[in-house]
Amino acid sequence: MIYCDIEGADSLWPSMSNRISDELGTRVMEDIKSEDSLSSHRHGDTLPYIHKVGAPPKQNLFYEIKDAVKETFFSDNPLGHFKDQTRSRKFVLGFQSLFPIFEWGKEYNLSKFKGDLISGLTIASLCIPQDIAYAKLANLPPQYGLYTSFVAPLVYAFMGSSRDIAIGPVAVVSLLLGSMLSDEIDPNSSHDYLRLAFTATFFAGITQLALGFLRLGFLIDFLSHAAIVGFMAGAAITIALQQLKGLLGITHFTKNTDIISVMRSVFHSAHHGWNWQTILIGVSFLTFLLIAKQIGKKKKYFWVAAIAPMTSVILSTFFVYITRADKNGVSIVRHIKKGVNPSSASEIFFSGKYLSSGIKIGVISGMIALTEAVAIGRTFASMKDYQLDGNREMVALGTMNVVGSLTSCYVATGSFSRSAVNYMAGCNTAVANIVMSIVVLLTLELITPLFKYTPNAVLASIIIAAVVGLIDIDAAILLWKIDKFDFVACIGAFFGVIFKSVEIGLLIAVAISFAKILLQVTRPRTAVLGKLPGTIVYRNILQYPKATQVPGILIVRVDSAVYFSNSNYVKERILRWLTDEDAARTENNLSRTQYLIVEMSPVTDIDTSGIHAFEELFKSLQKREVQLILANPGPIVMVKFQASNLTNLIGEDKIFLSVADAVATFGSKVEEP
């Protein structure tokens, strides 16, 4: 009974497929109700659909390398639309690809502007209080948050290609920056702190630009989704805990961010007495904001959540102003500098002892900012189905931060919460960011003095309400359900952030992500196959208890490409299957294994170490008087087997179209015990 495994046909070279069909008289399996002409071949000798396979066309080395480079760095074919264009057209296209606003701007119209105006105003009302609060997270004076929300969105609007992202300072990056900067310089003691912040922002921008230009954007994919979920949740809790200072009106507060130091700080301060007015303001507005957030989850009422922070600020400021609660110990903002961003070009450290720490902080915060912005961009791009060029986005974000660092901004990126509001408010293009930017400009020029009496407690509530959304318990549960290793990565990053620091959490997240990749390539799966009764199908005997092994033959499937990182494991795992199986067979008085069939369908690629491993496997088996048979090696594998002369070593007559063919050939040759 000989079948031909059709699915396996592509892996065979003409000589071999002919050989197999000649030798075995393999016939094509056909559906007896077949509707097309195939049925006429049923009794024929020709094999109508074993096509000549042939080695894949031999590629010129130059093209081979070109293809590899293209697929690695230009997989999105960024220059595709430059093809077959005149030179002047190419220049226009190039200009437009750097400044997409000149592309979509041509089709801009009043009805689009209506949507952008409304959403721009909405995110402005949301961002102004958040800006002030986030600047405090980064240990910067409040106006720097507003500065960042003025320049950065303007630059992005001209260069970015996401239509929905809302640009500005965000909580996690502010915390990360604040924590790393104050490890270097005490924020209260020196103007150098501010200068280092600009330096870090500058290098964050340079990092993003470099990744974009060098088309290394894929590097951010190495921070796995699971790790980000844990990192974000940990950062959210850390940020929320930091706000206890403002919310409870504590004066002496720890500088550490880990949960133990913070809780100790909170309890120690308890017997100094907390300020009840502060707590009253903080807790009541926090309740208000959280309820508003809950209501805003319905798409219809999204504006409730959007205007709640601004409403809180206005109400609480008014309340403090009329009650003069600040005289009773309620801490207030006190002073926001009026006027537009001053230049900060001369403030950046381009030399001196802070340069290297500026670069380090810049690279880390730039990468994190990038991760957040790209994740947001991708989410909304896939919701509205437009393509986003990750590398071009990075160039836009990088330019934005470089320009920002010269104009008193700190690291800006896309904000999850504000982008969602932007989307729900019906934004159409990046003009929403321009509208927001103009509103922030007006705020800076006109109404900053009005924030004087804004209580810090309400800013703390705004931050807490905003970061609650970063804790995604559903996602964590899904991770647990789908992939336990992902869950471990998530929890590791989470605990790292809350018990140590943001940087340690980040390090754990990256380390676990890498460990997962390494594990994946080091320990591929293997399975022993058995025959499903009454069929010629060979399946994993653990998954199919009914599958039975063939006497004298052991069939092992390797479920991965074989590279240097796993070649030894694969070889030794196969030999261990053989040893274990032989021990069991001897015990049960069955014939010992005389043929080892390696099912190679899932082996999509192999490198020189893999070839060595197969060579050694062959030799080890020879010593044990076991014949090595290969079933269905793929095209790339066959090319390399031939290049390394391994096909001759193993013998072409030991390489089969399918497991079934191999068993059919050797099953009858097995010697009885």
Next chain:
Amino acid sequence: MIYCDIEGADSLWPSMSNRISDELGTRVMEDIKSEDSLSSHRHGDTLPYIHKVGAPPKQNLFYEIKDAVKETFFSDNPLGHFKDQTRSRKFVLGFQSLFPIFEWGKEYNLSKFKGDLISGLTIASLCIPQDIAYAKLANLPPQYGLYTSFVAPLVYAFMGSSRDIAIGPVAVVSLLLGSMLSDEIDPNSSHDYLRLAFTATFFAGITQLALGFLRLGFLIDFLSHAAIVGFMAGAAITIALQQLKGLLGITHFTKNTDIISVMRSVFHSAHHGWNWQTILIGVSFLTFLLIAKQIGKKKKYFWVAAIAPMTSVILSTFFVYITRADKNGVSIVRHIKKGVNPSSASEIFFSGKYLSSGIKIGVISGMIALTEAVAIGRTFASMKDYQLDGNREMVALGTMNVVGSLTSCYVATGSFSRSAVNYMAGCNTAVANIVMSIVVLLTLELITPLFKYTPNAVLASIIIAAVVGLIDIDAAILLWKIDKFDFVACIGAFFGVIFKSVEIGLLIAVAISFAKILLQVTRPRTAVLGKLPGTIVYRNILQYPKATQVPGILIVRVDSAVYFSNSNYVKERILRWLTDEDAARTENNLSRTQYLIVEMSPVTDIDTSGIHAFEELFKSLQKREVQLILANPGPIVMVKFQASNLTNLIGEDKIFLSVADAVATFGSKVEEP
């Protein structure tokens, strides 16, 4: 015309396979000449061999984790033979597994000893001159090489499980150690240099022990074979160049190891005049050694190569002694301390400023030593077909170096060349190492004064002759033929070593190896499939130009597990195939793509990011009014699809047994343009 792809059957759940067979009336393909009872089902309604697949048996979480840990760290099942044994027996087995000599020692006999004696004497005669020479490479006095060849092989003989490895100092590790140590301390100025060498040796041993005990031995697999080939060749050339000092009798020689500094040093010294007597000795013995090596390649004459170095030493020493050539500027060894190893336990830095550099140098040299020893162990184990437990080997090597560091040895490991001689001389067990060790002991106690007149030039010749074997041009050519990327790794490591330093070369080797792994998991292959005319086989249209696309349907195969590192790429690549294809089809007035079939046979695993990617792919396609169809997802993928509810989102009726089934179902539904 409907076929059932049998090979794909394992990926399906009962509901689905039943559904498919019900809906499509799928019938089993049968060989019309079938010899068994299957043919009786040909017209029947039963499906004798579409077995109920069922989700793979749901595993208890504990077992799932246990299995993963076991497969990662205990893949060699090291405790297998402890099973079902009494406690005292377990103790004996445990003791034997730590000291294998008590296992194989029981069966040791005189005939085995004969082989071991001969090979032990042979490698002793080879190692004594090498030891003296290699100690100089590490900038240590000559006796330390001999010390290392006395203690280390003894310890290994008791604990190691390789029967063929010859233990002692080796060229590459000596060079690496010498180069890293002298970056910290000037070797000539201070006793601290020696102390740091012992410290590094101690921590090299600790590193090896730790890797073995923690079962992290697989980490050394990450240094790819290709990188090692390049690194070794580079190190060999660097070592050979260093010997120009001794060979040409140059007095002022550079401390750098890169080729440019060395060549400059050589040419600068030329006009001071080289010492012709030194050159005469060096060149003539080098010629002799290389010829002997060439002759020794024939297995019958291996002893020619084995005794040549000792012969050279004796002849040259005698020659210098009678001619008193040392008075004419021929540099000689002058002094080797007589007597057995002194204790060095109190010399190791356990604190102070050199501790951290000692640890760093120890970890690096320990890893390199390990790589070399494990590679040798594996090679010979597969030649004689015995299993080697990599982790246990590491424990043995680690203990050996820790003990060595306490007894004035520096880092020892297995030597490629001496192990090969050992094997060819017919060694049977590690007793050969004991024999060698005893000979070295006698040398230390009795004849070291005789080496006084040994010219350094002959030691240089011995080193050059030994390291020439590390340059494996054939391996490099094979790398080029099989895998271009491997070749780049090889060349990168090679140039790194010869143009910069051993450490830089090593760093390049590791970096390229990692880059390859990252590339592999970041940019998996995808292919568009077409139908081979007259068949139901779907194959890569680039490989099979005859394959034709189905109107209105695009079939894409993903050739890798989908993880966070490639999920976005896979998603965007599939969408790009769709965009490109649609553009081409519109141009040719063909119907636009209405169904996208993703062939998932090679997707062996998926994680949460992969699930997200498929979710987003589904949503993007929905926006474009394209239906997503999956063909043949594997069992693990299906479990995760179900856990994440993705099967419901995509629709169970969109998941098919094979591409052919899917095309059969939707091919007729395609709307004409």
